[in-house]
Amino acid sequence: MTKAASSPKPGTWDLKLYIAGYTPRAVKALENLKQLCEEHLHGAYSIEVVDLLRNPRLARGDQIVAVPTLVRKLPVPVRKIIGDLSNRERVLVGLDLRPR
Amino acid sequence: MTKQSKPVRRTPEIRPDKAGALKSLAKCPTGIRGLDDVTEGGLPRGRATLVSGGAGCGKTLLAMEFVVRGARDFGEPGVFMAFEETEAELASNVASLGFDLPSLIRRRKLAVDYVRIERSEIEETGEYDLEGLFVRLGSMIDEVHAKRVVLDTIESLFSSLPNEGILRAELRRLFRWLKDRGVTAVITAEQGREGQLTRYGLEEYVSDCVIVLDHRVNNQVATRRLRVVKYRGSKHGTNEYPTMIDEHGLNVLPITSLGLCHDVSARRVSTGVERLDTMMTGKGYWEGSSILVSGTAGAGKTSIATALVDGVCRRGERCLFFSFEESPDQIVRNMASIGFDLNRHVRSGCLQFHTVRPTLYGLENHLVTLHEIVDRWHPRAVVMDPITGLTSIGEPGEVKSMLMRVVDYLKSRNITTLFTSLTEGGAALEKTDISISSLMDTWLLLRMVESAGERNRILYVLKSRGMAHSNQMREFMLTDHGIKLTDVYVGRGEVYTGSARAIQESHDRADALAADQASQRRMREITHEQLALEAQVRTLQSRLAELRQEMTMAAKQEQERDAAARHDTRGLARVRKADSDRAQEEGSDT
Numbered sequence: 001m002t003k004a005a006s007s008p009k010p011g012t013w014d015l016k017l018y019i020a021g022y023t024p025r026a027v028k029a030l031e032n033l034k035q036l037c038e039e040h041l042h043g044a045y046s047i048e049v050v051d052l053l054r055n056p057r058l059a060r061g062d063q064i065v066a067v068p069t070l071v072r073k074l075p076v077p078v079r080k081i082i083g084d085l086s087n088r089e090r091v092l093v094g095l096d097l098r099p100r
Numbered sequence: 101m102t103k104q105s106k107p108v109r110r111t112p113e114i115r116p117d118k119a120g121a122l123k124s125l126a127k128c129p130t131g132i133r134g135l136d137d138v139t140e141g142g143l144p145r146g147r148a149t150l151v152s153g154g155a156g157c158g159k160t161l162l163a164m165e166f167v168v169r170g171a172r173d174f175g176e177p178g179v180f181m182a183f184e185e186t187e188a189e190l191a192s193n194v195a196s197l198g199f200d201l202p203s204l205i206r207r208r209k210l211a212v213d214y215v216r217i218e219r220s221e222i223e224e225t226g227e228y229d230l231e232g233l234f235v236r237l238g239s240m241i242d243e244v245h246a247k248r249v250v251l252d253t254i255e256s257l258f259s260s261l262p263n264e265g266i267l268r269a270e271l272r273r274l275f276r277w278l279k280d281r282g283v284t285a286v287i288t289a290e291q292g293r294e295g296q297l298t299r300y301g302l303e304e305y306v307s308d309c310v311i312v313l314d315h316r317v318n319n320q321v322a323t324r325r326l327r328v329v330k331y332r333g334s335k336h337g338t339n340e341y342p343t344m345i346d347e348h349g350l351n352v353l354p355i356t357s358l359g360l361c362h363d364v365s366a367r368r369v370s371t372g373v374e375r376l377d378t379m380m381t382g383k384g385y386w387e388g389s390s391i392l393v394s395g396t397a398g399a400g401k402t403s404i405a406t407a408l409v410d411g412v413c414r415r416g417e418r419c420l421f422f423s424f425e426e427s428p429d430q431i432v433r434n435m436a437s438i439g440f441d442l443n444r445h446v447r448s449g450c451l452q453f454h455t456v457r458p459t460l461y462g463l464e465n466h467l468v469t470l471h472e473i474v475d476r477w478h479p480r481a482v483v484m485d486p487i488t489g490l491t492s493i494g495e496p497g498e499v500k501s502m503l504m505r506v507v508d509y510l511k512s513r514n515i516t517t518l519f520t521s522l523t524e525g526g527a528a529l530e531k532t533d534i535s536i537s538s539l540m541d542t543w544l545l546l547r548m549v550e551s552a553g554e555r556n557r558i559l560y561v562l563k564s565r566g567m568a569h570s571n572q573m574r575e576f577m578l579t580d581h582g583i584k585l586t587d588v589y590v591g592r593g594e595v596y597t598g599s600a601r602a603i604q605e606s607h608d609r610a611d612a613l614a615a616d617q618a619s620q621r622r623m624r625e626i627t628h629e630q631l632a633l634e635a636q637v638r639t640l641q642s643r644l645a646e647l648r649q650e651m652t653m654a655a656k657q658e659q660e661r662d663a664a665a666r667h668d669t670r671g672l673a674r675v676r677k678a679d680s681d682r683a684q685e686e687g688s689d690t
Contacts, residue, residue: 018232025228052232059232060213063215065215066233067231067232069228080223081223082222083227084226084227086225087224087225090223
């Protein structure tokens with residue numbers, strides 16, 4: 001938590017945000033995510049945005065049905081958070097940053 | 101409508117050539133046996149069909165057959181989106197039906213996707229939509245150029261996604277979207293409680309065609325049924341149709357395979373009774389035909405049926421005997437009394453009895469049982485004895501439609517079928533209870549004739565399609581050595597049977613004898629008279645001869661006497677010295 005490395009290292013958070021085109025909802029989700037990561041992860045994270053309209057096949061691998069979906073690939077276990085991430089408390093719970 | 105923008109293959113559309121002319125709904129054949137008959141061509145093309153039913157009804161199977169047969173038999177690739185089973189599970193489930201999913205997928209005829217959402221893994225944090233699902237579906241449709249789509253069972257999303265409001269809105273959008281893509285879709289759903297078609301009210305969104313599958317247990321017997329509840333813009337069968345799952349997949353048994361296009365056989369099957377064969381141009385029934393034997397109680401219907409069974413089994417072919425009234429042992433024993441050894445055929449495996457009270461279960465169960473045994477065992481002939489027993493469990497109309505299915509089904513397999521039907525005492529003989537005679541190719545009528553204090557059996561061929569059958573009545577006798585047919589006594593405008601026939605025949609014999617004797621007597625008399633006359637003639641002739649002889653004798657004596665006299669005269673003359681000249685002359689004359 002104290003480290004502030006920009007490149008992914010062991011112990012950093014690997015996050016994927018699945019969207020279907022840059023809709024207002026997708027943009028809002030991405031903004032919410034960035035803000036939240038800055039506040040709570042202090043740079044120890046990487047965010048990959050997957051646009052399903054460009055790579056539809058990727059939806060199968062992570063079993064994406066709803067968009068936007070945020071997938072926490074690392075640390076394990078994998079977590080999925082759906083929605084535009086506007087409910088910050090629930091996002092934190094979903095990312096295991098707050099006890100359930 | 102997307103049909104205009106995307107021309108449909110295979111099913112030709114009827115264009116309205118005049119204003120107001122109805123355009124018939126384009127249909128998408130499922131290839132599932134019977135279902136296309138019930139729906140008169142298949143599911144509505146370019147629309148979604150809801151298939152609803154409880155657990156284990158065959159919803160997934162129906163959906164899978166729809167896409168696989170579409171891809172394999174109709175050249176229409178498909179997409180199968182599964183929400184409950186993985187790709188591997190699906191493939192192994194249908195492998196036994198001969199569906200090779202991996203191969204279809206490799207050849208890009210089919211795309212399968214397993215959608216899994218664990219509710220425990222999901223945290224909901226604001227607004228979202230199901231575009232991910234759309235993208236997945238869309239990419240698969242594009243990938244294989246799918247014409248058919250299955251969503252099995254999309255309702256499971258309700259238990260994995262917390263926000264029902266969003267889900268409903270998205271489902272509505274999904275079905276709209278499917279329609280716009282012009283694919284024919286099958287959506288499966290679990291049946292809800294209290295008569296609801298689906299647990300989550302999907303019928304609200306998918307309403308062009310609704311098919312309900314049912315798997316219910318009545319009297320410990322499970323039957324699958326299928327019903328087309330709704331089919332917008334098309335005629336369809338509205339009944340519940342018995343349905344089976346066999347080694348070829350789902351099989352809906354419609355009233356009749358409307359086509360009436362079974363191949364017919366040129367072979368004949370002996371009736372098992374020599375004289376009866378003779379009545380049917382010497383060869384018996386047509387193979388694969390339907391035969392009705394009707395008659396009053398005790399007229400010998402089962403015996404006629406047994407004769408066929410015996411003949412079929414003797415040739416080493418299989419025969420299935422459906423008995424609704426007697427147990428196998430009873431039939432075997434009774435038929436042994438007229439010389440048929442059925443036990444032998446049972447032991448050799450040629451004969452199988454299926455005996456059950458008609459009331460044990462419903463009509464369609466009997467039908468399904470028949471289908472199952474026939475499909476498994478492949479008999480060459482089937483006997484149902486008697487079909488009249490079925491009327492106790494169904495309306496005559498239902499029984500008729502069931503028998504029509506039986507006849508069609510067995511004919512399509514070229515199986516000779518014999519039904520017996522009991523005619524009630526008072527009813528008209530040429531009328532069957534179930535009025536199925538029109539379904540029958542051959543109709544044998546057995547009649548009891550009462551005369552001279554006894555009842556005798558008469559048999560005649562009322563009809564037999566495709567042969568110049570005899571129009572004669574025969575007396576039908578059950579003997580220790582089987583069935584015997586004899587000519588009835590026809591003469592002097594009367595028909596006699598039984599002992600009346602015997603009496604009449606002996607009368608006739610006596611009459612003939614008497615006539616014969618009379619003529620002989622007359623002959624004898626004439627001969628006598630002739631002989632007598634001849635004797636007389638002989639007597640007279642001998643008398644005549646006698647007379648002639650006497651005459652000759654007399655003449656001779658006269659001569660001798662004359663000669664003597666002349667001699668005497670000459671002597672006298674010499675003595676008297678009379679005229680010597682005259683005396684010499686007279687003497688030289690003699």
